[in-house]
Amino acid sequence: MLEISNLHVSIGDQTILKGIDLTVKPGEVHAIMGPNGSGKSTLSHVLAGREGYEVIEGSVRYEGKDLLGLSPEARAHAGIFLGFQYPVEIPGVNNMYFLKAAINARRKANGLKELDAFDFIQMAKKKAGLVGLDESLLQRAVNEGFSGGEKKRNEIFQMAVLEPQLAILDETDSGLDIDALRIVAEGVNALRDPERAVILVTHYQRLLDYIVPDYVHVLSDGRIVRSGGRELALTLEEKGYGWLKEAAAT
Amino acid sequence: MNTAADMVARYCAELASIAPTLPAAEVPWIQQTRNKARDDFARLGFPTRLQEAWHYTNVGALQRRFFALESTDFSVGQSTIEPLLYPGLDCHRLVFVNGVHAPELSAIGALPKGVELENLATALTRTPEQLEPFLGARGQQTEHAFNALNTALLRDGVCLRLAPNTRLDKPLHLLFLSTGEARENCAQPRNLILAAAGSQAVVLESYHSLDEAACLTNSCSEVILEADAKLQHYKLQEENHQSYHISSLQVQQARDSHFESHLLSLGATLARHELNVDLNGEGARCDLNGLYLGNDRQHVDCHTEIRHMQAGADSRQNYKGILDGRARGVFNGRVYVHPQAQQSNAEQSNHNLLLSANAEADTKPELEIYADDVRCSHGATVGQLDDDMLFYLRSRGLPEDTARGLLILGFARNLLEQMPLKTISARLEQKLIDILSQSHGLKSLI
Known part of the structure; x- marks a missing residue:
């Protein structure tokens, strides 16, 4: 589904990613962990098509095609979803209005019939219930005045509505209490399916108690320095990231 | 090639020639008012950018053409105005074509007791003595060229009078239509709203072009709100992109009155919206909201002046501009607080969104505060869409x-x-x- 090879990315003069190799197959959940500044968010943003990053070497292929040449919206239409670490507040843009426009843009790009207002609202209400998002938030401006937990829940709600093939969740767990974390995790688990894949970017292990990954990768200084199964996350939890640096030095 | 002075002389000559045909021409104070205003206009000429109030707005292109003042009959059918009406808005309606009342298109309907609603020409003829305090010498802004030009004609517009504690039962929709056919016309509506103590009304003014002719609208409105009176005022300006729109709205507010203004400016090559509010009594409040859009080479200028004359009044202004192409938007908001106007609250904000590298926004807050116990704030931004x-x-x-x-x-x-x-x-x-x-x-x- 996703093949990242030797990816080097810079912002301005600074090289952030220094040769990432990662293959994600349908049905898999990959966790990417690493200390602050290791390049986790850069990787998420580059995959979603954010401007301001320069790919200086390497390639990313998604479902066999070059991904890096696509606009952010074309990536969304192809089934990629980015859950933001800091969801943006957009005053004056109604949550439902926006999401209906988003889903219909994707349906249109894929040659499907657009949803009418009634079908959309029925579906959206059902999904909101599933992720525990208060229905009153649906009629508010996107993320405006939402608490941290509500913003993250809104990300998961949008993901549930858009039903992506590849969901990239950038530190979705940060700032959540245990209850919110559980609901977010349930939202992600509900999406798990042999055809879909998830990349979880996280600083902490605790999310992985709820969403059990198939693979864990540790990112440090722009490189994946170690990959393994779920037990790698537990080791990190126990020993911290310092352990890796020591291990790398020896 | 006409010079500006030639053009001013031409307007004055036409004003003089049509004076005998204007409504209530035989009433002495009306005659004197028109003559004095014509002399004022001849003396002042069109404003230039050397004048502070017109620093950002050049009326050069406007003053190079002549917009005919003489009214002729334009046949405008009911079907023409149909798309300009608001479905679902049950209202009293007055329609003006090139500044002159069109009774066949209007629908005043039944009015509540204590409400007088008529066109100004009728009111000038019917009750001239009642209007003198507002339109005669006392009501004039003598140093304002466009007001002088409007007053020199003093022909038609709306006259709404509300007796104490009456409420206009339905909104009043005023449609101002410009049409040129073979020539460039000038519409100069003159509107008067007198709201006695405790009265209430909702008024919507909308300005439209019926064709692609370049016309000039030079509109003047006066609003007098006595104690506890409330006016909700909407204005939509969507004339064609060849036209010129100059308007001034003067509001006098007594104790505990409330004036609320909502402006949407979309049209005209040059649009200028002046809104001056005098808060003359304690507890008076005005809320002014304005949204202006500009594209191509449109120029839109919102000019406000709020004068806090007595203690304990509130003013709030929120203007936003959306500018694309080579458009230019101007917001000049002046707040004056008189030495005795303690406990005044004045808020002002102006935010502009520039959608192209060639669009421009000029924002100029002016605060002139002579009292010490006041809360005045202002904020202005000019930015682009957020990445x-x-x-x-x-x-x-x-x-x-x-x-x-x-x-x-x-x-x-x-x-x-x-x-x-x-x-x-x-x-x-x-x-x-x-x-x-x-x-x-x-x-x-x-």
Whole structure:
């Protein structure tokens, strides 16, 4: 589904990613962990098509095609979803209005019939219930005045509505209490399916108690320095990231 | 080649020649008022950018052409105005064509007791003595060229009078239509709203062109709100992009009165909206909201002046500009606080969104405060669409132009949300969507 090879990315003069190799197959959940500044968010943003990053070497292929040449919206239409670490507040843009426009843009790009207002609202209400998002938030401006937990829940709600093939969740767990974390995790688990894949970017292990990954990768200084199964996350939890640096030095 | 002075002389000559045909021409004070205003206009000429109040707005192109003042009959059918009406808005309606009342298009209907609603020409003829205090020497702004030009004609417009504690039962919709056919015309409506103590009204003024002729609208309105009176005022300006729109609205507010203004300026090559409010009594409050859009080479200028003359009055101004192409938007907001106007609250904000590298916004707050116990704030911004917001929307699948359109609409929305009448705000929002759909792909998705 996703093949990242030797990816080097810079912002301005600074090289952030220094040769990432990662293959994600349908049905898999990959966790990417690493200390602050290791390049986790850069990787998420580059995959979603954010401007301001320069790919200086390497390639990313998604479902066999070059991904890096696509606009952010074309990536969304192809089934990629980015859950933001800091969801943006957009005053004056109604949550439902926006999401209906988003889903219909994707349906249109894929040659499907657009949803009418009634079908959309029925579906959206059902999904909101599933992720525990208060229905009153649906009629508010996107993320405006939402608490941290509500913003993250809104990300998961949008993901549930858009039903992506590849969901990239950038530190979705940060700032959540245990209850919110559980609901977010349930939202992600509900999406798990042999055809879909998830990349979880996280600083902490605790999310992985709820969403059990198939693979864990540790990112440090722009490189994946170690990959393994779920037990790698537990080791990190126990020993911290310092352990890796020591291990790398020896 | 005409010089500006030649053009002023030409207006004065035409004013003099049509004077005997104007309404109530035989009433001495009206005659004197017109003559004095004509002399004022001859003396002042058109404003130039050397005058502080016109520093950002050049009327050079306007003064090079002559807009005919003489009224002729224009046949405008009911079907022409149909699309300009607000479905679902049950209202009293007065229609003006080139500044002259068109009774066949108007529908005043039954009025509550204590409400007098008529066109100004009728009121001038019927009760001239009652209007003298407002339109005669006392009511004049003598140093304002466009007001002088309007007063020199003093022909028609609306006259709304509310007796104490009456309420205009339905909104009043005033349609001002400009049409040129073979020539460039000048419409100079003169409006008067007198709201006695405790009275209430809702008024919507809308300005439209019926064809592509370049016309000049030079409108003057006076509003007098006595104690506890309330006026909700909406103004939509959507004349064609060849036309010129100059307007001034003067508001006098007594104790505990409330004036609320909502402006949407979309049309004209040059639009100038002056709004002057005098807060003359304790507890008086004004809320002024304005949204102006400019594209191509449009120039739109919002000029406000709020004068806090007595203690304990509130003023709030919120103006927003959306400027594309080579358009230029100006906001000049002056707040004056008199030495005895303690406990005044004055808020002012002006935010501008520039959608192209060639668009320009000029924002100039002027605070002149002579009392020490006051709360006055102002804020102004000029910016572009936010990249983080754009990326967020696009990452969900919205095409870039749709994302931009939604953000622009979002920028405008809080002003629409503040309009209490949803039949009006919904219609105005649809107008914005229509405009944004031409440059941004909104329509296909909403």
